[in-house]
Amino acid sequence: MNMIAPATPLLDVRNLVVPHRKDGHAFNAVDDVSFSLQPGETLGLVGESGCGKSTLARAIMGLYPSSSGNISFKGADITTKGSSLFRPRRSRDITRGLQMVFQDPLLSLNPRATIGRIVEEPLIVNGVRNRAARRAKVGEMLTRVGLGPDVMDRLPHEFSGGQRQRIGIARALSLTPELIICDEPVSALDLSVQAQVLNLLNDLQVDLKLSYLFISHDIAVLRYMASRVIVMYLGKIVEAGPADVLWNAARHPYTKALIAAAPGDPTAGPRARPNKVTLGDIPSPVDRPHGCSFHTRCALRQSRCVETEPALRRVGPGHFVACHFA
Amino acid sequence: MNIHTSLFDEQILEVENLQLGRSGSRAFSLVNGVSFSLKAGKTLALVGESGSGKSLTALSVLRLLPEPSVRVLGGSIRFEGRDLLSLNGPDLRDVRGGGIAMIFQEPLSALNPVMSIGNQLREAVRAHEKLDRKATDKRVIELLELVRMPDPERVAREFPHRLSGGMRQRVLIAMAMAGRPRVLIADEPTTALDVTVQAEVLDTLRGLQDKFGLAILLITHDLGLVADYASDVAVMYAGRIVEHGPVHEVLGSPFHPYTRGLLNARPHAGQIACGGVRPRLTEITGSVPNPLDMPSGCPFWPRCPVATGACQLRRPSLSPVGINHAAACFKAEALT
Amino acid sequence: MARSFAFARRYKRNIPAVIGLGIVILVLLLAVLAPVLRPGDPWAITGQPYLWPGQDARFPLGTDVLGRDILSGILHGASVSLFIGVASAVVAGLLGTALGAISGYYGGWIDDVLMRIAEAFQTVPSFLQALIIVALFTPSSITIVAAISAISWPGVARLVRAETKRVRSADFVSACYTFGMGNLRIIASQILPNCLAPLIVTVSVIVASAILIEAGLSFLGFGDPTQLSWGTMISIGRGTLRSAWYMSAIPGLAILVTVLGINLASEGLNDALNPHLRERLS
Ligand SMILES: Nc1ncnc2c1ncn2[C@@H]1O[C@H](COP(=O)(O)OP(=O)(O)OP(=O)(O)O)[C@@H](O)[C@H]1O
Ligand SMILES: Nc1ncnc2c1ncn2[C@@H]1O[C@H](COP(=O)(O)OP(=O)(O)OP(=O)(O)O)[C@@H](O)[C@H]1O
Ligand code: SF4
Ligand SMILES: [Mg+2]
Ligand SMILES: [Mg+2]
Numbered sequence: 001m002n003m004i005a006p007a008t009p010l011l012d013v014r015n016l017v018v019p020h021r022k023d024g025h026a027f028n029a030v031d032d033v034s035f036s037l038q039p040g041e042t043l044g045l046v047g048e049s050g051c052g053k054s055t056l057a058r059a060i061m062g063l064y065p066s067s068s069g070n071i072s073f074k075g076a077d078i079t080t081k082g083s084s085l086f087r088p089r090r091s092r093d094i095t096r097g098l099q100m101v102f103q104d105p106l107l108s109l110n111p112r113a114t115i116g117r118i119v120e121e122p123l124i125v126n127g128v129r130n131r132a133a134r135r136a137k138v139g140e141m142l143t144r145v146g147l148g149p150d151v152m153d154r155l156p157h158e159f160s161g162g163q164r165q166r167i168g169i170a171r172a173l174s175l176t177p178e179l180i181i182c183d184e185p186v187s188a189l190d191l192s193v194q195a196q197v198l199n200l201l202n203d204l205q206v207d208l209k210l211s212y213l214f215i216s217h218d219i220a221v222l223r224y225m226a227s228r229v230i231v232m233y234l235g236k237i238v239e240a241g242p243a244d245v246l247w248n249a250a251r252h253p254y255t256k257a258l259i260a261a262a263p264g265d266p267t268a269g270p271r272a273r274p275n276k277v278t279l280g281d282i283p284s285p286v287d288r289p290h291g292c293s294f295h296t297r298c299a300l301r302q303s304r305c306v307e308t309e310p311a312l313r314r315v316g317p318g319h320f321v322a323c324h325f326a
Numbered sequence: 327m328n329i330h331t332s333l334f335d336e337q338i339l340e341v342e343n344l345q346l347g348r349s350g351s352r353a354f355s356l357v358n359g360v361s362f363s364l365k366a367g368k369t370l371a372l373v374g375e376s377g378s379g380k381s382l383t384a385l386s387v388l389r390l391l392p393e394p395s396v397r398v399l400g401g402s403i404r405f406e407g408r409d410l411l412s413l414n415g416p417d418l419r420d421v422r423g424g425g426i427a428m429i430f431q432e433p434l435s436a437l438n439p440v441m442s443i444g445n446q447l448r449e450a451v452r453a454h455e456k457l458d459r460k461a462t463d464k465r466v467i468e469l470l471e472l473v474r475m476p477d478p479e480r481v482a483r484e485f486p487h488r489l490s491g492g493m494r495q496r497v498l499i500a501m502a503m504a505g506r507p508r509v510l511i512a513d514e515p516t517t518a519l520d521v522t523v524q525a526e527v528l529d530t531l532r533g534l535q536d537k538f539g540l541a542i543l544l545i546t547h548d549l550g551l552v553a554d555y556a557s558d559v560a561v562m563y564a565g566r567i568v569e570h571g572p573v574h575e576v577l578g579s580p581f582h583p584y585t586r587g588l589l590n591a592r593p594h595a596g597q598i599a600c601g602g603v604r605p606r607l608t609e610i611t612g613s614v615p616n617p618l619d620m621p622s623g624c625p626f627w628p629r630c631p632v633a634t635g636a637c638q639l640r641r642p643s644l645s646p647v648g649i650n651h652a653a654a655c656f657k658a659e660a661l662t
Numbered sequence: 663m664a665r666s667f668a669f670a671r672r673y674k675r676n677i678p679a680v681i682g683l684g685i686v687i688l689v690l691l692l693a694v695l696a697p698v699l700r701p702g703d704p705w706a707i708t709g710q711p712y713l714w715p716g717q718d719a720r721f722p723l724g725t726d727v728l729g730r731d732i733l734s735g736i737l738h739g740a741s742v743s744l745f746i747g748v749a750s751a752v753v754a755g756l757l758g759t760a761l762g763a764i765s766g767y768y769g770g771w772i773d774d775v776l777m778r779i780a781e782a783f784q785t786v787p788s789f790l791q792a793l794i795i796v797a798l799f800t801p802s803s804i805t806i807v808a809a810i811s812a813i814s815w816p817g818v819a820r821l822v823r824a825e826t827k828r829v830r831s832a833d834f835v836s837a838c839y840t841f842g843m844g845n846l847r848i849i850a851s852q853i854l855p856n857c858l859a860p861l862i863v864t865v866s867v868i869v870a871s872a873i874l875i876e877a878g879l880s881f882l883g884f885g886d887p888t889q890l891s892w893g894t895m896i897s898i899g900r901g902t903l904r905s906a907w908y909m910s911a912i913p914g915l916a917i918l919v920t921v922l923g924i925n926l927a928s929e930g931l932n933d934a935l936n937p938h939l940r941e942r943l944s
Contacts, residue, residue, distance in 0.1 A: 048520035049491075061840045087839065095842035108833035112855045121851075122841035160613040161376075168837075175841060190375040191547060192610035192629075195591035199606050217521065220550075224593030224604060261525040263550025265594050266577045279522045280476065281490040 008075045009036035010179050010211055011060070011098075016069035018052070018059045027286045029055040031235040032069070037179070042205070042212040044226025044243070046219065046258070050285055052235040053215045054103070057183045060213070061100050062090055073098055073179070092126055099172035103184040105164035109156040115142070115167055116152030122174050141170040145200060162193030169200065179211045186221060198225065219262040223247055228318070231255045234285050234293045237312060239326075241319035251315055251326035254294050292323065300325045338541045339364040339387065339426070339509050344401035346382050346391065346565075347617075356396060356617050357382050357565045361644075364509055364541035369532075371544045371552040371573070373588075374562030375614050380545045383562075384511045387543075388422055389413075405509070424454055427502035431514040433494035437486040443497050444482030450504035469500040473530050492523035499530065510534075511543045516551075528555050549588060553577055558650075561585050564615055564625040567644060571651030581653035583630050584610070624655070632657050672934040679930020685923025693744050696737035704738040704890045705730060712906055726898055726909050735895050736916050742891040743873050743920070746803065750810035750872035755865040757811060758818025763849050763857075765819065766826030777823070780816035788813040792875055796884045803886045806879060810872045821864055825857035859935035866928035870921040877917050892917050 018030040030052040037043045047053055058064045060071055062080045070079040078094055080087070102108035109118055119138045128134050139149030145166040156164055165185060172180050182201070186194040198221065204210055216222045222229060229246045231239040231254065239252040250256050257279055279297040283289055289296050295305040304324055312322040340363040347355035357379040364370055372380050385391050387403055389410065403410040405425055413421060430436050438446055447466040451457065457465060470478035473496040486494060495515060502510060512531065516524035532555060534540055544556055552559050552573060559576050561569040561584065569582040580586045590608035612629040615621055624642055627633040636656055644654040673679060692699070702708070711729040713721050723732040765776040783791070795809035829835060830853060838848050854861075873892075879885055880893025881900065892913040899909025 048522065058836070061836075063836050063839060087845065089842060089844060092842060095840070098840075100837070100840050102833045102837060104833060108837050110834045110852055110856070121838065121843065125838075125841060125843045125847070162613055171837065171841075190614065191549075191588055192375060192591050193613060195607040195609040196611070198593070199609055202604050202606070219521070220593050224607070257522055261522040263521075263548055264554050266549035266553040266592075267589050267594060268553070279526070281492045281523060282520065284490075 010039045010074060011037040011213065012072045013056075013060070014070050014072075016056070016059065016071060017067045018055050018064050019067045020055065020064075022286050025286050027288070028067075029235055029285060030059060030066075033232075033235075033237055034069075035230055035237065035240065037211060037213060039178070040209060040211055041228060042214050042226050044222040044229040045213060045215045045232065046217060046222050046229060047232035048217060048258075048282055050234075050282065051232045052285070053217075053232060054183050056232075057100065057181045057213070057215055060181060061098070062087070096126060096175040097178045098181070099175060099177040099179075100181040100183065101165070101168050101172050101185045104188050105161055105168050106156060108168050109164060111156055114153050114155060115147075115159075118156070118167060119152075119171050119174055122171060126175060137174060138170075141174050142167075144173065144204070145170045146196075160193070161189050162196055165189060165193075165197050166200065169197075169204070173204065173208070176208070177210070179213065181213045181215075183215045184217070185214075187216065187218065194221070201225075219259060220265075231258070234283065234288050236293060236322065237320075238294065238322045239320065240312075241316070245316065245319050251319070251321045252294075252323045253298050253300050253326065257297075294323075336366045337363045338366055338406060339543075340402075340404045341383070341387065342402045342404075344383065344386060344403065345399040346379070346386055346396055347399050348394075348396060349399055354618050355399070355565065355620075357386075360401075360560075360562070360565075360567055362560050362567070362570065364543055366508065366541050367535060367539045368558065369535065369542040369544050369556045371546060371556035371559040372562060373546055373549060373552055373559060375547060377614055377617070378562040379565040380562055381513055384428065384513050384543065384545055387511060388426060388428055389418060390428075423450075423502075423505040423507065425505075425507055426509040426511065427505060427507035428511040428513065429495070429498045429502050429515050431517050433491060433498050433518070434486060436498055437494060439486055441485070442482065443484050443486065443489070447482065447497070447501060447504065450501045454505040465504075469503055470497075472503060472534065473497075473500045474526075474533070475500070490523075491519050492527060495519060495527050496530065499527070499534070503534065506538075507540070508538075509541045509543070511545070513545045514547070515544075517546075524551075531555075549577065549592065561588070564620065565617065566625060566654065568626065568655070569651075569653045570644060571648065575648055575651045579648075581647045581651070581658040582626075582655045583632055583657070584626050585653075587629075587631075626655075669934055673930055676930045676933055678926045679933070682923045682926025682928075682930060685919060686927050689740055689744065689920050689923065692737055693740035696734075696741060700731065700734040700737050702734065704734040708734075712902075714906070715908055715912070723912055724908055726895070727902060727906075732895070732909065732912055735890055736892070736913060739890050739892045739895060739913065740916070740920075742803075742886075742889045743876060743893070743917070744869075746806055746810070746876040746891065747869040747872040747924075749803075749807045750814060751865045751868040753807060753811035754814035754868055755818055755861070758815035759822050759854065759861065761815070762819035762822030763826050763854060766823035767830055767845065767849055767853065769827075773823070776819070780819050783813065783816045789875060789878060792879065793882065793884060796879055801879070801884045801886055803889060806876055806884075806886060809879075810875050813875075814868045814872070818861070818864055818868070821860055822854075822857055825860060826853050829853045829856045860932075862935065863928050863932040866924060866931065870924040870928075873917060873921055873924075877913075 014034050016030055016033045017028050019026055020029040033056060045053055055064060059066050062078065065080045070077055072078060073094055074097065076094065078090060116138055119141055120134050123134045123137060138152065142149050142151060147163060147166055186197050189197060205212065214225050226243050229241065229243050230237055231252065233254050239250065239255045246255065250259060283296055291307050292305040292310050295301045298305065310322045310324045312320050315321050342361045344357060344360040345355065346357035360383055362370060372383065374380050382391065382396060386398055391397060398411060405421055410421065444466055447469060448462050451462050451465050466482060467478050470481060475481050475496050516527050519527060531542065535542055546552060556573050558571065559573050560567045561582065563584050569576055569580065569585045576585060577589065580589060587610040591610055593607060610629050615625060621628050623638040623640055627637040630637065642654045642656045644652045647653045647658050707729045708731050709718065709721055709725050709729045711725055711727055713725040715722065715724040717724065721731050721733065723736065725731060761776050765773045791813050792809040795812060796805050799805045835848060835852050838852055876891060877893030877896060880891055881897045883897060885891055885894045895913035896910045903910055
């Protein structure tokens with residue numbers, strides 16, 4: 001799936017397969033996924049629970065090994081292969097350039113470490129020897145995310161969800177990365193706080209020239225954030241394309257259903273409340289349906305869909321769809 | 327303070343001036359002066375951020391509060407004219423499940439993991455009516471069909487962990503319907519579900535409402551769902567209702583700055599950038615106050631963009647701003 | 663600061679735990695002050711044998727079969743018993759923590775091998791095992807500590823392994839990996855501090871059980887012959903259990919009270935270190 005291909009992309013994922021085990025069954029939580037991310041862009045990744053979004057993010061971060069395919073960051077291969085017990089450490093260049101913000105802001109902060117310590121740790125590990133310099137940097141980052149340096153001696157549980165997520169962002173920023181993988185960074189946050197964090201991510205992107213791989217299951221958030229979108233279903237990419245094309249002229253029946261099912265815009269005023277499309281439940285990723293994995297829920301299904309798996313094919317500039325009939 | 331009660335007759339459930347919290351040495355208040363009523367065939371949405379007291383309000387209706395840490399300190403809850411707060415023993419059990427049923431956010435934890443779906447539903451049926459074995463089984467299948475469960479006979483033999491989240495929530499709705507309730511309280515029934523499944527579950531609920539004239543109290547934090555499914559909405563903030571009225575009124579022309587903030591905070595149609603510079607979202611600064619450390623005056627003033635000195639001193643009460651529409655803000659009038 | 667404050671407040675609410683802590687502190691004080699309170703060698707024959715408690719004001723707790731002062735024995739024996747208890751707990755704690763953390767963190771074959779070894783240690787009844795180890799080597803404080811640690815570490819290892827497995831999958835540990843923190847450093851700085859609460863409790867229970875095991879060994883004659891522990895005193899009194907039961911009963915009571923104190927204190931620790939369990943209920 002080569003989209004427009006200028007120089008080297010920041011992140012390039014080729015035919016990545018990431019296995020998991022569930023109740024003793026091995027399955028591919030991410031199956032043959034390829035995409036690339038250009039410097040400066042925000043690539044959105046959407047899909048329902050269990051479709052492998054977090055697994056993909058974690059595989060990119062080296063937290064899960066892949067069974068085939070490869071991942072490269074700025075042209076350097078960073079694939080974690082096989083399941084060796086001792087996870088190899090990545091080179092400092094890669095670590096510094098590639099960071100992650102986690103979904104649950106509380107779980108992603110060590111409950112027994114002070115905020116100062118949490119944000120400082122990446123610097124310690126990455127060889128910033130001078131303590132004063134580290135502290136200064138930590139203060140700077142905490143100010144950047146709107147908390148200020150005086151929170152350094154406090155513990156994570158003393159903060160609200162939005163503030164904790166800011167701390168997580170400050171930690172990711174402390175190494176001045178180029179790409180941040182944001183795994184549902186606002187899903188656990190209250191509505192009034194979501195806007196704060198999204199604005200922060202936006203400001204940071206402009207000021208620090210960051211790129212994001214932005215994972216979300218919230219169409220409204222993704223519509224706002226992403227310039228290009230990938231839609232995943234049961235471990236595979238079913239559609240990918242520029243945001244405006246995807247939101248306005250989606251081709252895959254799953255993407256269409258996803259957009260249709262999203263709650264309406266509450267400010268749009270009174271409206272008829274249509275019953276939403278009926279899709280039925282998502283099959284388990286462990287026994288993925290044969291052929292097109294969406295066929296159990298698809299209105300367009302024909303016998304061909306059950307028999308052969310549709311390939312991801314180009315249907316427009318930068319627009320790819322995996323459906324026989326789209 | 328009941329602006330709306332006078333205008334409608336079929337009030338099944340009326341909550342008035344509800345106060346929840348703890349009294350005694352370490353006294354604090356979590357829900358304060360909450361009033362609303364439910365009408366047959368209508369859905370009232372209770373929206374608000376985490377910790378605003380939505381679940382506690384719902385639990386108090388069924389007398390399921392986590393006592394003694396939180397208890398009813400005042401107010402009244404009337405169901406079909408009966409005072410729920412004074413009910414005891416068998417009468418209370420009659421109302422619970424029979425008159426008023428509840429479904430929860432996390433369907434898995436509400437089901438018994440070692441009992442088949444069929445058996446759990448049978449128990450629910452038996453709790454409400456004396457039927458012989460065959461009639462009970464028939465009723466179980468009927469209930470599963472009622473919630474549009476595909477292949478009900480097979481599902482009845484399954485165990486909870488073998489079902490998907492959406493199916494579990496349907497089972498819970500079926501259980502709730504076993505006692506032929508008139509009021510259904512749904513506490514974030516779809517928060518744990520995927521969007522595509524969420525829509526189906528809510529459509530199912532709406533179908534039941536049309537069929538049986540159910541009154542639904544829908545607790546959610548998603549204003550989009552409110553717009554799609556509710557007829558009335560009460561916006562809660564820090565344990566109080568700050569705005570209340572018909573959905574299209576409240577969402578179409580909100581009076582309370584908090585409601586406005588919530589509506590604007592969400593990325594919406596006008597803000598899609600598709601590559602260019604994204605317009606900033608309107609944020610509500612700060613965060614929800616701690617119930618042990620409530621600001622004096624209007625609980626929203628520290629975060630309010632239009633607060634004045636008066637807001638810090640006195641607390642605004644819920645007062646009419648339109649037909650059936652009330653807001654608790656000094657500046658509500660001026661904001662139109 | 664605020665944290666230790668809250669901890670102390672929670673601990674103070676638990677009356678039995680405060681009593682337990684009081685007992686532990688008292689025993690510690692007695693052990694430390696023994697040379698001052700009762701100077702001289704506790705083995706020395708200082709009076710008439712078979713004096714019952716209260717019979718002679720010079721020997722408030724009486725004397726034993728050879729005329730040694732029982733009070734002096736109890737005071738000096740306290741440090742012997744406590745030393746054995748604490749030393750065994752420390753050794754077992756360190757060994758169990760290290761192996762358990764490695765096992766839980768790396769998993770795979772390392773985990774399999776280490777857990778098999780731990781199982782092997784746990785199949786033989788622990789007291790019997792300690793007895794065999796001490797009997798194989800010459801009984802001395804070192805071998806006794808070694809024997810007790812050898813039978814106690816698997817429990818610690820299992821606990822730390824389970825906790826490590828739990829904490830390891832937490833996002834904050836993943837986050838540390840993503841910014842390049844090494845495995846050993848993750849274990850030491852992220853995982854272990856989060857297993858500390860149950861670990862402290864388990865280790866303090868080992869102190870109590872080690873005191874009991876040492877007493878048992880000494881009673882059977884496998885104690886350190888150069889050290890006068892409470893267990894040794896019981897075994898000295900064993901022959902005259904019918905006529906002069908106080909000789910065994912007094913050190914026995916000392917053991918009982920100390921072990922009870924340690925157990926109460928560790929239970930209090932457990933509750934105070936796990937506020938989430940309690941706060942929900944109160
Ligand atoms: N560490 C793991 N071990 C085994 N299976 C896993 C693990 N993590 C995830 N899975 C399984 O892999 C599949 C994909 O999970 P993943 O967390 O990547 O989904 P997701 O798209 O991020 O979903 P969500 O929206 O719920 O976060 C799921 O079926 C999940 O149960
Ligand atoms: N058992 C309890 N003891 C003490 N305080 C409680 C208890 N349960 C809830 N609270 C407090 O009551 C307040 C309201 O809680 P409630 O669960 O009603 O919020 P909510 O609006 O349902 O939030 P959410 O959207 O997170 O479910 C919160 O501040 C909460 O901390
Ligand atoms: S390939 Fe067939 S089943 Fe799959 S989405 Fe397209 S039409 Fe539906
Ligand atoms: Mg995820
Ligand atoms: Mg709730």
